[in-house]
Amino acid sequence: NEVVSFVKGGLKDLSVSRTNFSWGIPVPNNEKHVMYVWLDALTNYLTSAGFPDTSSNEYIKFWEGADVVHVVGKDILRFHAVYWPAFLMAAKLPLPKQIVAHGWWTIEGEKMSKSVGNVISPQELISNFGLDQTRYFLLKAMPFGNDGDLSKDRLKEIVNADLANNIGNFAQRILSMIFKNLDGVIPAKKDEVLGLEEKALFDDLMYHVKITKNIREGEIRFQQRIINFDFFGILNDLVSISSKCNEVIDKTEPWKLKSADPEKFATTMYYFAESIRCIGIMLQPYCPQAAGKILDMLKIPEGERTFEFINENIWLKSGTKIDEPKGVFPRIV
Structure with a gap:
């Protein structure tokens, strides 16, 4: 809904450089400008796949010939669903097949914050509850x-x-x-x-x-x-x-x-x-x-x-000697 509303509101030209700060990738032949950070960041999807060498095996396998899916946080959906396709279309490059935005995690009902100190490390969860158990819960x-x-x-x-x-x-x-x-x-x-x-x-x-x-x-x-x-x-x-x-x-x-x-x-x-x-x-x-x-x-x-x-024609082989069973999901207390 956010993306649809933004597009319906009318798209305007977007500058791909900035002059109000100095950090960033310098624009060639213009030392007063640096590249717009989202143009710089989003093109990493391409460069990590071998671009600009569009004949490379990596580019063909992971971008041009792939069903590319971006999984992103909902707070950066606009950059991926509006700006990024515009950049790609302007360059006549293939678009991702799907863009999926996930929600946010809160901790015990509160927003996660370093200042509050309620950030939880994944390693802590894995150590206390187990890797499979943590993965299962998060899904x-x-x-x-x-x-x-x-x-x-x-x-x-x-x-x-x-x-x-x-x-x-x-x-x-x-x-x-x-x-x-x-x-x-x-x-x-x-x-x-x-x-x-x-x-x-x-x-x-x-x-x-x-x-x-x-x-x-x-x-x-x-x-x-x-x-x-x-x-x-x-x-x-x-x-x-x-x-x-x-x-x-x-x-x-x-x-x-x-x-x-x-x-x-x-x-x-x-x-x-x-x-x-x-x-x-x-x-x-x-x-x-x-x-x-x-x-x-x-x-x-x-x-x-x-x-x-898993089908009606394939079944467990009778006569197979099994190992002594051991519990794989101990109760968490």
Whole structure:
């Protein structure tokens, strides 16, 4: 809205040099002028990609032949969305494909300020809460385009609810049962041992876990959310999938099946282990360390950890010996 209003108000000529101060890049052949700082700063996008050598591999790869996306703070949106395209068009150079403006962080409800002393170092957050946990919170607590508040209590609440109590707990419960009751071996899936209601329950679970029975639709949905920087929506989806798995655990009560019906117990464990594999793959961009550990415990090869391996034709390999499970998301106290 800010950019649209500014353009509708009428565009005026913009001087690309200044004379009211001396610091800056001198204008060639005119010692009284220095370059306008935003012209100087914005052209770094080009020069870092090899410009003015427009035939260089770097320029072709990272600018001319790339879908360039600028991710900027909302306070400098006008310079990127109005001035920068004007500079590029005047020079007959390719424009960025997308400009995305993010909001501001407040700290415990207050504006971040050096004078107040409430600035928080990322290293401090990582040291106290963990790298994956910090990354997850920053993506989840600020829906893209809005402002967000960095509260340590809120960070603990989100990380414990989504990661420790939900995704982490689900993975730990199931892998521990497989390790203790099935000699740590991924069992075979025998649908014939399931009743009609149980089979329908697991079919519905796989529909959610694998995003949709038409995986292409699910892939497009996730890709579109990434393109739109909707990490908040993606993470909500992942937590919803894990919650669905926990609901099915409560309904099927597999701990009662391990003695009463070992084959049904094994098939139930297989479906849950496959769910963990899919969640682990989808979680990688947001919690790469923890997701990697989950996939390592399942012995998923490095080359089989991409989205294309979540579909109705690819399943967890039965007979795989898993490692002793260890918690990947400890509760924050």
